[in-house]
Amino acid sequence: MTTSSGNLAQKSVTETAIKIDNLNKWYGDHHVLKDVSLDISEGEIMVVCGPSGSGKSTLIRSLNHLEEYQEGVVSVFGQPLSRDRQSHKIIHQTMGMVFQNFNLFPHLTVLQNCTLGLTWLRKMSERDADKMVMRLLDRVGIAHLATRYPGQLSGGQQQRVAISRSLAMEPKIMLFDEPTSALDPEMVKEVLDVMIDLAKTGMTMVCVTHEMQFARQVADRVVFMADGEIIEVGPPEQVLVNPQWDRTREFLQHVL
Amino acid sequence: MDDLNVKNQPALKQFVPTPPRPPRKSERGILGTIRHRCFNSIGNSLLTLCVATVLFYLVKHVLDWAVFNAVFIADNRRQCMDISPDGACWAGVISWFNGLIYGRFPVDEQWRVNIGVLLGLVWLLPLMSKRIALRNFILLSWIGLYPFVGAYLFLGGRFGEELGLVHGAMTCLALAFLTIIYANWILSVLGKKGLNELFVPLVSRLVERRIHLLSFVAVWLLVALVIALGLSQVSLEPVPIERWGGLFLTFIIAGFAITMAIPVGVILALGRRSKLPVIHWLSMTVIELVRSVPLITVLFMAVTLLPIFLPADMEFNKLTQVLVAVCLFAGAYMAENIRGGLQAIPKGQYEAAATLGLGYLHTMVLIILPQALRMMIPNIMTSFISLLKDTTLVSIIGLFDIMLMARNIANDKDWVGMHTEPLVMISVLFFILCYSMSQYSLNLEKRLKVDR
Numbered sequence: 048m049t050t051s052s053g054n055l056a057q058k059s060v061t062e063t064a065i066k067i068d069n070l071n072k073w074y075g076d077h078h079v080l081k082d083v084s085l086d087i088s089e090g091e092i093m094v095v096c097g098p099s100g101s102g103k104s105t106l107i108r109s110l111n112h113l114e115e116y117q118e119g120v121v122s123v124f125g126q127p128l129s130r131d132r133q134s135h136k137i138i139h140q141t142m143g144m145v146f147q148n149f150n151l152f153p154h155l156t157v158l159q160n161c162t163l164g165l166t167w168l169r170k171m172s173e174r175d176a177d178k179m180v181m182r183l184l185d186r187v188g189i190a191h192l193a194t195r196y197p198g199q200l201s202g203g204q205q206q207r208v209a210i211s212r213s214l215a216m217e218p219k220i221m222l223f224d225e226p227t228s229a230l231d232p233e234m235v236k237e238v239l240d241v242m243i244d245l246a247k248t249g250m251t252m253v254c255v256t257h258e259m260q261f262a263r264q265v266a267d268r269v270v271f272m273a274d275g276e277i278i279e280v281g282p283p284e285q286v287l288v289n290p291q292w293d294r295t296r297e298f299l300q301h302v303l
Numbered sequence: 304m305d306d307l308n309v310k311n312q313p314a315l316k317q318f319v320p321t322p323p324r325p326p327r328k329s330e331r332g333i334l335g336t337i338r339h340r341c342f343n344s345i346g347n348s349l350l351t352l353c354v355a356t357v358l359f360y361l362v363k364h365v366l367d368w369a370v371f372n373a374v375f376i377a378d379n380r381r382q383c384m385d386i387s388p389d390g391a392c393w394a395g396v397i398s399w400f401n402g403l404i405y406g407r408f409p410v411d412e413q414w415r416v417n418i419g420v421l422l423g424l425v426w427l428l429p430l431m432s433k434r435i436a437l438r439n440f441i442l443l444s445w446i447g448l449y450p451f452v453g454a455y456l457f458l459g460g461r462f463g464e465e466l467g468l469v470h471g472a473m474t475c476l477a478l479a480f481l482t483i484i485y486a487n488w489i490l491s492v493l494g495k496k497g498l499n500e501l502f503v504p505l506v507s508r509l510v511e512r513r514i515h516l517l518s519f520v521a522v523w524l525l526v527a528l529v530i531a532l533g534l535s536q537v538s539l540e541p542v543p544i545e546r547w548g549g550l551f552l553t554f555i556i557a558g559f560a561i562t563m564a565i566p567v568g569v570i571l572a573l574g575r576r577s578k579l580p581v582i583h584w585l586s587m588t589v590i591e592l593v594r595s596v597p598l599i600t601v602l603f604m605a606v607t608l609l610p611i612f613l614p615a616d617m618e619f620n621k622l623t624q625v626l627v628a629v630c631l632f633a634g635a636y637m638a639e640n641i642r643g644g645l646q647a648i649p650k651g652q653y654e655a656a657a658t659l660g661l662g663y664l665h666t667m668v669l670i671i672l673p674q675a676l677r678m679m680i681p682n683i684m685t686s687f688i689s690l691l692k693d694t695t696l697v698s699i700i701g702l703f704d705i706m707l708m709a710r711n712i713a714n715d716k717d718w719v720g721m722h723t724e725p726l727v728m729i730s731v732l733f734f735i736l737c738y739s740m741s742q743y744s745l746n747l748e749k750r751l752k753v754d755r
């Protein structure tokens with residue numbers, strides 16, 4: 048069997064990276080997150096799955112304050128986050144995010160997309176930033192495309208640029224919101240390979256994805272959500288092979 | 304077992320792509336195309352003939368009037384009439400040509416206008432070259448520094464006296480900046496380091512950080528000082544603003560409006576989208592107020608109302624008031640253009656910028672505005688073209704721009720009642736200017752690949 052959930056066991060440090068405590072969110076009267084609580088350890092690979100509209104995006108976007116929530120606390124490395132400057136700083140220093148539709152900056156080249164944060168926020172010299180980004184691009188196999196514009200790349204290449212752009216800021220936690228859903232089937236693998244490589248480096252990752260093969264291969268735990276609630280949490284072989292709930296089984300029959 | 308399987312299956316066919324074939328070329332020549340397009344049926348042939356006849360008569364009449372029967376040399380309108388009663392009398396336009404271009408600017412000082420306008424163009428020339436780093440700064444310096452040079456040349460006076468020392472200093476800084484740009488351009492063609500790097504070795508011995516910036520500032524100040532020493536030796540004849548006029552004045556007003564339209568428009572547009580109620584309502588009021596009244600009203604308001612609001616001891620000349628009015632007018636219209644562009648930027652761009660940690664200013668300046676402005680190039684160019692034409696309205700409040708100068712010709716006792724020729728000449732001039740602008744915009748669009 049190729050599946051292994053031993054990643055976490057091998058890691059000695061198990062500090063809590065993200066602690067989600069009774070998160071509640073409403074869009075108007077629509078209750079989209081219901082008392083969601085979850086602990087994610089440092090270095091853990093957490094896969095979030097569930098039917099469309101179950102609140103996966105809302106949950107992951109609440110972590111880095113792209114969405115506001117009305118109740119509950121999110122703590123990052125022990126620091127409870129609020130809406131102040133200090134919290135924003137913590138978020139930007141620790142978390143990177145990759146979106147479903149890439150969200151690259153179309154008027155900048157691949158290289159400029161990735162160095163932007165380094166030169167303008169870190170005040171890194173252009174030469175150092177270029178060097179660092181080229182190393183990253185090389186790692187994801189697109190160094191030769193550095194001078195192209197996003198519009199000239201395939202979806203898979205664009206998503207790899209987006210991952211490099213986030214990694215350039217040296218985050219401790221990476222959030223992925225359906226990174227392969229907008230891709231043609233033949234490009235899914237090249238992005239997943241990059242993510243698998245990243246998982247091996249000990250990065251803390253929260254991935255919303257329907258790629259069950261990926262979940263089985265690298266996830267330490269899988270979260271199944273439905274109707275704004277977390278129904279099941281556990282190692283992939285438990286949640287994906289022996290689900291406890293009917294909703295989970297029904298969902299798995301659809302995606303597998 | 305595996306072997307068996309392979310044997311039982313028919314061998315896979317190998318796919319070879321069909322070689323590509325070029326598209327068939329049209330074999331018709333020019334004549335063939337004309338016949339195919341214009342004479343492909345009896346009805347169409349008749350139509351073509353009709354249109355051709357009408358066109359021929361139109362062109363013939365226009366050419367007869369404007370060229371073949373026209374008079375180019377005459378002393379006054381009566382002579383024109385005597386030589387050729389049904390032709391244009393260009394002699395009047397020619398004798399007033401200087402006035403049309405420079406207004407009542409003293410003839411001996413007109414070289415200053417030429418140099419000033421030329422400097423303005425020369426300043427922008429490096430934008431065409433890909434060799435020059437930080438091209439955005441050239442544009443910024445043009446907006447921020449060139450006006451001082453222009454004002455110094457056009458107004459004249461002893462250096463640092465009539466216009467004040469601050470203005471003098473800014474003029475020198477501006478000219479120094481221009482010198483550095485060009486020196487760097489030449490040096491980069493020669494493959495050498497820029498002039499601003501000259502002091503790097505010296506500066507790096509004194510400080511550790513911002514070496515390049517400080518070296519640039521040092522070189523800049525040094526060059527400015529040299530220029531200041533030079534300029535303090537010359538004294539230009541003062542020319543009061545009342546004597547400015549003609550195409551020159553039109554250029555100043557339109558140039559100012561076009562340059563200020565985008566900065567003012569961006570500020571108003573961002574203000575209108577602001578979440579702070581005061582800023583939101585203030586921007587909205589300015590935009591809606593200015594947009595809902597004709598430019599003439601804005602001009603009159605500026606001339607009559609502005610002095611009332613401002614402290615009594617602040618006295619403005621008419622040109623300054625007009626410039627403020629035109630700037631507001633252009634900004635308000637541009638704000639709506641830019642707001643359209645801002646709305647077209649997907650939310651994902653803001654989110655991506657936010658997750659990188661970019662703040663409001665960085666997000667706007669680096670991510671959102673460049674895209675919004677690019678997207679709106681056709682609309683922005685249309686606004687610029689109308690601005691150029693609209694500025695001729697300032698003649699109504701008595702600035703001697705090209706329009707008023709043209710109408711003045713009819714009041715000259717030698718050329719009484721001559722209206723048509725000057726207006727035709729202005730039309731041709733404006734057509735050339737506006738058409739080049741629209742061609743430039745098409746070119747810019749192609750270069751920036753807006754419709755990617």
Ligand SMILES: Nc1ncnc2c1ncn2[C@@H]1O[C@H](COP(=O)(O)OP(=O)(O)O)[C@@H](O)[C@H]1O
Pocket residue numbers: 074077079097098099100101102103104105106
């Ligand atoms: N901007 C919004 N306004 C109102 N309702 C929303 C908005 N965004 C999402 N929702 C609702 O919130 C629920 C959760 O959405 P989402 O987190 O995007 O689900 P998922 O990512 O799991 O498909 C859905 O029922 C959706 O209709």
Ligand SMILES: [Mg+2]
Pocket residue numbers: 103104105225
């Ligand atoms: Mg989603």
